[in-house]
Amino acid sequence: MSGGRLINTFPYGFTRPIVYGEYPYYRAAPDRWGPNLAALAQAGVDVVTCYVPWRFHEIAPRRYDFTGARDGQRDLPRLLDLAAAEGLRVMLKPGPFIHAEVQLGGLPDRVSPGVDGRYAAVLDAWGKPVMSQGLPLPSLFDARYRAEVGHWLAAVQELVLRRALAPHGPVVAVQLGNEGIYSDGNRPAAAHDFAAPAVEAFEARLAAAGSPLAGTMPAGPAADWPAGLKAAWAEHSGAVLRDQYLALAAGLVPEVRRVATVNLPLPALAGPPESGASWLLRTGRLAETGLAEGYTAWVGNAARSRTAFGAHWFGVRARRSDNVEENWGFTWTDPAFGQPANALFHALLALALGSRSCSVYTACATEHWGPLVDLDPEGVRADGADPQDFAPPYCPGAPLREDGGAGANLAALHALRDLVRTAPGRLGGHFLADAALVVPESVALAEAWPDGERPAEAAVPAAVRTALELMERHQFQIEVLTEAATAEAVPDGSLRSRRTQMPWLVVFGPDGPGARLAARLDAHRRSGGTVVPLPAGGAMPADALARLLPAPRYAHPATDPAVVLVHADAAGEPAAVFAFNLAAEHHTVRRTVRGRQVCVELPPRGAACLWWTGDAFAVAAGTAGLEPLPPPPVSAFPSRPHATKETA
DSSP states (O other): OOOOOTTTGGGOOOOSOEEEOOOOOOGHHHHHHHHHHHHHHHOOOSEEEEOOOOOHEEETEEEEEOSSSOGGGGGGHHHHHHHHTTTEEEEEEEEEEOOOOOOGGGGOOGSSSSTTTOBBBBBBBTSOBBBTTEEEEEEETOOOHHHHHHHHHHHHHHIIIHHHHHSSSSSSEEEEEEETTTTTSSSSSSGGGOOOHHHHHHHOOOOOTTTTHHHHHHHHOOOGSSSHHHHHHHHHHHHHHHHHHHHHHTOHHHHHHHTTTEEEEOOOOOOOHHHHHHHHHHTTGGGGGGGEEEEOOSSTTTTTTTHHHHHHHHHHHHOOEEEOOOOOSSOOSGGGGEEEEEEHHHHHHHHHOOOOOEEEEEEEOOOOTTTTTSSOOOHHTTTOOGGGGGSSSSSTTEETTTSSSBBHHHHHHHHHHHHTOTTTTTTTEEEEEEEEEEEEEEHHHHOOOOOOSSSSSHHHHHHHHHHHHHHHHOOEEEEHHHHHHHHTTOOSSSSSGGGTTEEEEEEEEETTTTTHHHHHHHHHTTOOOOOOEEETTTTOOOOHHHTTTTOTTTTOOSOSOOOOEEEEOOOOOOOEEEEOOOSSSSSSEEEEEEHHHEEEEEOOOOOEEEEEEEESSSEEEEEETTOOOOOSSOOSSSOOOOOTTTTT
C-alpha cells in the first residue's frame, strides 16, 4: 500500500510495534539455546528470526538433518519448542541464499559452477562470474539449480514448517531469498544476471511483448549493448525479481504461502550513481507477488551519514515496508554500531518512517560454529575483507551474549522494549507530510544503466539530498511517492487524500514526464495540488525550493537544524513526534504542534520520540544519556567447546 497505515494494523496480532531479534542457532551451543531464548524474551524480543543454512543441514545431496540425529545443533524442532516455551514467535529464513556471513551464503558447495560445471554461473554485464567467498554463484535461471532449490525448500516445508506453523506452533513467517536473490536487490542493473539462460529469457520477453528490440541482441558482452537494450534490461529487472520470488514460492502449500515474506535492501545511495534508479526498477513490481515485504538496512550508519539517513527515508517511504534486519552490533566498518545510542537511533528512525517493527540483528553474540558455517579465509580475502572480522564472537556488540552476559547494546534493547510496550494507540499512526518527492519511472529508466561515462551525481541521489536538506534545515516533512503511488492520490476526503493537496516535487527527465504521469500531474493540479518541477539532474538549491512551497505546518522560528517527523492518530491529530540530530554538535530542536511548543534537547547524532500525553508532548525514549550497561560478574554459564557426533 502507499498510504499511511492505520493504528493497530500490526503483524501477527500485535497491537503495537514488534521487536524482531535474530538468533543464529547454528552458531550457538545447543545447551545455551534455552537460556538464550529466555533472555531474549525478557529483554524485549517478540519474534525470533533465524536463518536456516542449506549447507549446514544437508548431510548428503538431497539428504538433510533437521532433528539433530547427526548433530544436536541441527535440531530445529527442539529450537522451536524452546522458543514457544518462552512465548516467542519465530520467523524462519531458509533462503536458499542467506548470506549471514555463512560460507557461500549458506549454499552447499556442490551447486557452485566452480565445483560442478553443469550449473550456469551468475554473470555480470562484462561476462564475469559473480563470486561469493571465491566461488561462483549459480544462476536461478538454470533449471538444474532451480530443481535443487525446490527440493531444499520442500524439505524445509515438510520436515520443519508444517508441524510448527501458528497457531499450533510458533512459526508466524517464512522468509524467501535474501535482499533479492543474492543480496543483489540494490545492485546496479549491469551487475546481474547475464547467464545464458537469463539473456535467453530476456529475449523471449521482448519477443512476446512485440518489442522492436526483439531479435536485435548483438554478440558479445552486454556491457556493449546499445542504449535501448540497456534501458529495456533495467526495466525488465523488476519482472525478473518478481518472477524469481514467485518461483521460490511456487512449491509452497497454501498455509505456508500465506506467511511467506521477502526482505528487500534499502537503496545503496552511497554506491554507484545509478544504484538508486536501479533499485526503484528492481523492486517496483514486488507487490505483484502478493508476498509480505520487509526491508534490511545495510546501507551505512544513518546517525553519522546524511547519505545513509536519506537512503533510509527514501527507501522505507517509497516501499512502505517494515524493518526486518538492522545492524545492532557488527562493528567491522564503524565501531559506533556497538554503542547503544546508535542502535536506538536506528530503531526510532524505523518507527518514525512508518515501520511496524524494529529488528535487532543479531540479538545474541554467539561463539560456537564449525567448518560448514565458517567462511573460507582465502575466499574472504578474495572478496577484499579480513577473515579476522568474522572470528568469534558473531556480532560483538549484540545486546546479549551466548554465555549469559550482557552485551554492549542491551541498554538500547531495554529502552526499545519499554517504548513499544507502553505504546498502544501512540505509535503506528499516519505519516504526515508537507510535500512529496515524486521520481518518475522515466527518470529511473534513463539513469539505471548509463550509456557511456557515469554522471557525477544522478537524479535520484541528488533529489534525495535536496529533500533531506528541506527536512533538516527548513523544517519540512517530505513524503516519497513512486510513480505507481501517484495513481492512488484521488480526492476522497480521507486523511490519505491530503496528498492531493500537498505540493509534489517532481524530478523531470530530459524527455519530460511521459503521457501517463503527465495525466496524473494534471489531475493533481485540478484537485488543488501544486507541481514543482526539479531539474533533470534532480538537484535544486533547497533555499530556493523552500520559497516555492507553503510554509511547513509545524515550523518554529527558533530551532536548530534537525529532521522532525510527526505522526497523526486515527482522528488526524498529531500523536507522536520523532526528532533526529544529524550534526556532530548538541542541538535544541523546536516545533509548534497542537498549538504548543515542542522542545527537545538532542545530543550529537541523537534522537528522541515524544508522544502526546493529553496536554503536552513528553519524551518517551531518547538517546541522551544512554550508555552501555556495566559488565556483569563472571557468567554462571561459562562458554565451552561444542562437540558433535561428526567432530567429536
